Amino acid sequence: MKKEAIEEKIKKEPDAENPYRLLDLKLSPIKTWAAGLPAVVAAMRDLVEEKTFFRGNLALLKMNQFKGFDCPSCAWPDPDDERSPIGEYCENGAKALAEEATTKKITAAFFRQHSVFDLAKLDDYRIGKLGRLTAPMYLPEGGTHYQSISWEDAFKKIAAHLNALDSPDAAAFYTSGRTSNEASFVYQLFAKEFGTNNMPDCSNMCHETSGSALRPTIGIGKGTVTLEDFYDTDVIIIVGQNPGTNAPRMMSALAKGKQNGAKIVAINPLPEAGLMGFRNPQAVTSAIGKAGKLADLFLPVKINGDMALLKALELLLLDFEKKSPGEVLDHAFIKEKTTGYDAFLEQFKDYNLEELAKEAGVPAAAIYEMAQMMAFKKRIIFCWGMGITQQPNGVDMIREMLNILLLKGSIGIPGAGVCPVRGHSNVQGNRTMMIDEKPTDKQLDRLESFFGFKMPRKHGYDVVRAIKAIHEEKVKLLFCMGGNFLSATPDTTYTANALRKLNLLVCVSTKLNRGHLIHGKEAIILPTYGRSDKDIVNGEVQIISTENSMGVVQQSKGMLDPVSKDLINETQIVCRLAMATLGSRAVVNWQRYHDSYDAVRDDIEKCIPGFENYNVRVRQKGGFYLPNAARDYQRFANELDGRAPFTITAIPDNHLEADEYMMATTRTHDQFNTTIYGLDDRYRGIKNERRVIFMNQEDIDRAGFSAGDKVDLFNYDDNVERIAPLFVIVCYPIPRQNTVTYFPETNVLVSVNNVVKESNMPASKYVKIKIRKHDPEVYQKIDKILYRSLLEPEQDVE
Structure with a gap:
């Protein structure tokens, strides 16, 4: 097919990453409460x-x-x-x-009937609705269809690719948060015995920022509160997080805390329903009655205005302390448990409340009201989500929240502390199990002593560095343990270009997703159990274990009959891959782990602190808490005396040109990460469309637009023009020159170089864009490699 004909075809059809077509958008009033009977329905x-x-x-x-x-x-x-x-x-x-639990299945016959060419025409929503994968599949180089492959042949093929690499570092092993503790432990162990620390994982895109901020300050990269702390506290501050969609059960905890007298402050650019009100679907009177109010105070901060707001809050708390000495700050805690207090105080000589409030986009009176709520209270909890962690200065902003808690002595006591609200089930457990591209020497020494082989010491690639390494052809094989790598990562065009260069892409998955359709020269799909499936080994239904956001390790036991008899659990997938790859040179007894999860847990307890008597305690009702020195003993980062340092941070320059807007990506209520359940966003009043951009009405008027206009979005970071075409403007209460869009549709605009300082996470909540009226000719400017899976093999894209 000639180039002109291909371009004409592209104009008419959706591309491989973003389906460039609009549906029938319907708008309804924005909700002021969440859950209730609509959630049940x-x-x-x-x-x-x-x-x-x-x-x-x-x-x-x-x-x-x-x-x-x-x-x-x-x-x-x-x-x-x-x-x-x-x-x-x-x-x-x-x-x-x-x-x-769907009964819909994707069989080998399905792949024989549908080429990659055909499947790539579907949008992500429809791909996800096709059903559960039932058998391993293989796409040969130049092939048009995935075809059946036996498990044995699949492992042989992957092993052959791995063993043919010039270096172990030419492979990367990605992990999704769904993976169990047991599978995570053997997965990282295999990568290390193979010889690499290239272990990018979903933490690199959601809460790496939290760990980067917390570890050097309080000595642990996790939260310090328990669920009980929410029930008996004075103030709960929620920053850059939307509980109604991202963690709906959190609203029950907030409601219970509020009933017991807690004040709730919500800080967010959007007035999310799950921050404003709650109808408990488990209580009849609440589900059908009047919604209970959640937030006592809502501060509509500008995107990345949080730092200025936190500095203003500190300035006011220090002023309250001057007027009521010893009643606002905990000087005994500061003296005994912290360092750097005097230097920290020096900065406030240069700050002005009105200027800080203007930078934050929040009236000074509202910040003063928040300070009043906190001034004479000590039981304070700070919660945050990716609205903070995906900002370029997210590490600093978390440390600023810690500064406030250190001033108040509000950490390591009941009802007080930090709570990073993790996104994916067991993403925290993955990191505890050493899924980490930067393992510590202590961790490696412990593993080396127990297993008796030399551990790789060079730090590996995180997600962003892995994408670049794949693009530069330093990484030739990517193995994905769950997830949808392409749709989750930034800079879609750049990432798609990179993935095309792989010799082999392997995906362990329960369902088909976009990541299977933008592939390397060869691709393999390995189907596995879901969390709810019975996992039977040697005739017995097994338990696995996970760790939740508050450091509780508990058992999980599936109860549904799997959709196929040709599925293998993740732990056994890793063990069989290890045996096929390492053969006689393996030191680890992989067959032992293959045959017994208890054996995996027995060795975890010998290698990771806090897991003593693992097999017994994980079977106890509710599991067990992992050690948390910051919470349990007020022992923090300094190894000599356990103190926590105050951190001096800077207020960012968020200047925008007159024709620029700051964009943050978010998910809809009908979505979890890259999995799209439906095409509505009920709480924000969006029905049957995802290609929308939320804008302030004054911005719409100033730019000469109208609500409902079709527009194209552009980003110019790194002097590269990135385009997300065909979006619909929706008027929304949002700060001036701020906009919000859904991911993964606008991941294409997030430069791979737009990252969070220190954590190297994609800064997807801080993207400078320009907005122009939609021009159909824009399609001709898009990199055609995004459409390669839409072209039949005999067609020439050059």
């Missing part, structure tokens, strides 16, 4: 759509229950005591279960 509707109503409802009764299975969605903790017999889950947890 939406959850049940998904079970019906997935043809799993009875099977799915049976599973829901076991999800997040003692001796049940852990929700495959978010990492919000389960109650330590009694759990709701009606259902210890939320709407989005039910949707995640519906996707996993």
